[in-house]
Amino acid sequence: MMFAQRLREPVRSGEVTCSVRIWQKPRVKAGGRYPLAPGEIEVTALREIALEDITPALARRSGFLGVVDLLKVAKHGPGDRVFLVEFVYHAPD
Template sequence: MTFTKKLREPIMRGEITCSVRIWRSPRVKLGGRYRLGEGAVEVTALRQIELSDITPQLARDSGFDGVVDLLKTAKHGAGEKVYLVGFEYRPDTTF
């Protein structure tokens, strides 16, 4: 799971704990760990949502200024299914 550069530090500080992704199918799994900095994000929740479920508040919680800003990043490629991924940053995770 990769994140835009502007989101990495806030994620590592624990300020961002969710991400909206538009994929053909899930690209992460519940409990999966994905490297970020010196640690990793661990997926704690994964569910499919509708595009209409993306509110301005959810966009801000995901680290974006608003829905349009989020969609510019999330909607790139052939994916059509919208997923809400919850995660926690684990600074001391070893691989």
């Protein structure tokens, strides 16, 4: 998974623990590990949600000021399915 530069440190610190993505199909899987230098994130849950399920609180948990800010960057490619990806960051040993 890729994160905007401004979100990387909040992900590493544990402040951001989820991401809303608009995809055609899931691009990650629960249990999968994905690099985020210097460590990696582990996806703990992946579920499809409705666009209406994106609340201001969820946007803030994802590192955004509000729903509008989140939706400006949530779309990745031609898809229209909304996914909530929850994860934890693992620092290198």
